[in-house]
Amino acid sequence: xxxxxxxxxxxxxxxxxxxxxxxxxxxxxxxxxxxxxxxxxxxxxxxxxxxxxxxxxxxxxxxxxxxxxxxxxxxxxxxxxxxxxxxxxxxxxxxxxxxxxxxxxxxxxxxxxxxxxxxxxxxxxxxxxxxxxxxxxxxxxxxxxxxxxxxxxxxxxxxxxxxxxxxxxxxxxxxxxxxxxxxxxxxxxxxxxxxxxxxxxxxxxxxxxxxxxxxxxxxxxxxxxxxxxxxxxxxxxxxxxxxxxxxxxxxxxxxxxxxxxxxxxxxxxxxxxxxxxxxxxxxxxxxxxxxxxxxxxxxxxxxxxxxxxxxxxxxxxxxxxxxxxxxxx
Numbered sequence: 001x002x003x004x005x006x007x008x009x010x011x012x013x014x015x016x017x018x019x020x021x022x023x024x025x026x027x028x029x030x031x032x033x034x035x036x037x038x039x040x041x042x043x044x045x046x047x048x049x050x051x052x053x054x055x056x057x058x059x060x061x062x063x064x065x066x067x068x069x070x071x072x073x074x075x076x077x078x079x080x081x082x083x084x085x086x087x088x089x090x091x092x093x094x095x096x097x098x099x100x101x102x103x104x105x106x107x108x109x110x111x112x113x114x115x116x117x118x119x120x121x122x123x124x125x126x127x128x129x130x131x132x133x134x135x136x137x138x139x140x141x142x143x144x145x146x147x148x149x150x151x152x153x154x155x156x157x158x159x160x161x162x163x164x165x166x167x168x169x170x171x172x173x174x175x176x177x178x179x180x181x182x183x184x185x186x187x188x189x190x191x192x193x194x195x196x197x198x199x200x201x202x203x204x205x206x207x208x209x210x211x212x213x214x215x216x217x218x219x220x221x222x223x224x225x226x227x228x229x230x231x232x233x234x235x236x237x238x239x240x241x242x243x244x245x246x247x248x249x250x251x252x253x254x255x256x257x258x259x260x261x262x263x264x265x266x267x268x269x270x271x272x273x274x275x276x277x278x279x280x281x282x283x284x285x286x287x288x289x290x291x292x293x294x295x296x297x298x299x300x301x302x303x304x305x306x307x308x309x310x311x312x313x314x315x316x317x318x319x320x321x322x323x324x325x326x327x328x329x
Contacts, residue, residue, distance in 0.1 A: 022182065025040065025178055026175070026178065028040060029170050029171055029174055034166050034167075034170045037169075037170035037171075037174055038166070038169060038170055038242070039282055039283060039286060040174070040279075040282075041169060041170065041173065041174050041177055041242050042239065042242055042243075042282060043278055043279045043282045044174075044177040044178055044180075044181045044238065045177060045235045045236070045238040045239035045242060046235060046239070046259070046262065046278045046281075046282065047181055047185075047235070047274075047275050047278045047279075048180070048181055048184055048231055048232075048234050048235035048238060049067070049071055049231060049232045049235035049236070049259055050259055050262050050263050050266075050274035050275065050277070050278050051184060051185060051188045051231055051274065051275070052067075052070075052188075052227065052228040052229070052230070052231025052232050052235070053067050053228060053231075053232065053259050053260070053263055053274070054263055054268055054271075054273075054274045055188065055191070055192065055200070055224055055227055055228050055231070056224050056225060056228040057260075057263060057268055058263070058268035058269060058273075058274070059192055059197060059200045059201055059204060059224070060200045060203060060204055060220075060221055060224045061116075061203065061204030061205075062113070062116065062120050062221060062224070062225075063117075063120070063121050063260070064120070064121065064124040064228070064256065064260075065121045065122070065124055065125040065128070065253060065256050065257065065260065066123075066124030066125045066126070066127050066128030066129070066253070066256055067124065067128075067228070067232055067256045067259050067260075068128055068232075068250060068251045068252065068253070068255035068256040068258075068259065069124075069127055069128040069131050069232075069251050069256075070101045070104070070105065070228075070229040070230075070232035070233045070236065071232045071233065071235055071236035071239070071250060071251070071255070071259075072131065072135070072236060072246070072248075072250040072251035073097065073100055073101045073104065073229075073232075073233045073236060074097040074101060074232065074233035074234060074235065074236025074237035074238075074239075074240070075150075075236040075237065075239060075240040075246040075250050076135070076142070076148065076236075076240075076246055077093060077096055077097040077100060077233070077236075077237055078093050078097070078150050078153070078236075078237045078240035078241060078246070079147075079148035079149065079150045079240060079246045080148070081093050081096060082150055082151035082152075082153060082241075083148055083149055083150065083151055088151060088152070088153050088154045088159075089153065089154050089157065090153040090154060090155055090156075090176070090241075091156070093153060093237050094180075094234055094237055094238075097233040097234060097236070097237040098230045098233060098234060100233070101229045101230050101232065101233030102226055102229065102230050104229065105225055105226045105228070105229030105230065106222070106226055108124075108127050108225075108229075109221075109222045109225035109226055109229070110222060111123065112124055112127075112225065113218050113221035113222045113225055114218065116207075124256075125253055125256070128251055128252075128253060128256055129252075129253060131251050132248050132251045132252050132253075135247075135248035135251060136248045142248070143247070144248075145247060145248060146247065147245050147246050147247030147248070148245070148246055148247075149244065149245055150240045150241050150243070150244055150245065150246060152165075152168065152241060153241055155172055155173065155176045156176075160172055169241075169242060173241060173242070177238050177242075180234070180238060184231065184234065185275075188231070188271075189271065191227070192271060196220070196223070199215050199220050200220060200224055202215060203215065203217050203220055203221065232259075236250070258281070261277075261281065261299070261303060262274060262277040262278045262281045263277060264277065264303065264306055264307075264313060265277035265280060265281055265302070265303075265306060265313055265314060266278065266280070266313050266314050266315055267312050267313025267314055267315035267316045267317075268313070269312055269313075269315070269316060270312075270313075270315035270316065270319065272315060273313050273314070273315035273316070276313075276314050276315055277313060277314060277315075280314065285299070
């Protein structure tokens, strides 16, 4: 087989796999229980967040431990608009969440992207904890540790309040969130495959050389930070109606750690790695928590195992197995 034929064949296989997976997700509510469908719904929201985080971490080389800050921005935007302003249109909520998060990401990112490695991670952690304290202390505005209730939003202008809650979440809202995820995944794929994405990879691998070649390192990092923050806010806004109640715990540093864990579990070197890590984490956490209260200990052991034995994550292991199989043919 000629090289160009191999490339076409590989692309066709990937597209076919994506179509099959998409159809499987779309039809899941028809044959799975409502509980499984609900877990998948939460995965869709987290998948949007880790897509954004991986643009920053996997493609730009900046590890954020305060990414839950932007997720909470999206979640609280949904709570404020539905609960305090009676704005129930989900599309409006998403747009407002993106605008607010982009403005805040632009301001915070202008400071954070001046630093790298542990300094960047600690700065993002600091901003996340500042917002956590704000949500906790300004009780009359945010509800404090009790949080805020999120009302059921309209989807594409349709009021579905007559539908039972779980049916609404695992059918109508499930499909709505899946479509949003598919669109944002395609957009992110175009971003990382563009010259902009190539510049981010160059900055990750060798920022000095990228600067020498004319790439504005800080500016491109800033752009990636803003995009990443917007994705996290969209994920938070999608998650809020699913959980029905938002509280300061959403922006606590351990939640940021969860997003990082998902990314590492799936493999940040692969575009779809964080998505794989997200779905595995959601279902693994649900199973382990049902068996023991020491689930954090188990997840810590898993993280240590990944870093030592499989730093490429699940996607890296799969890729290695595929290469070995091809090499053996």
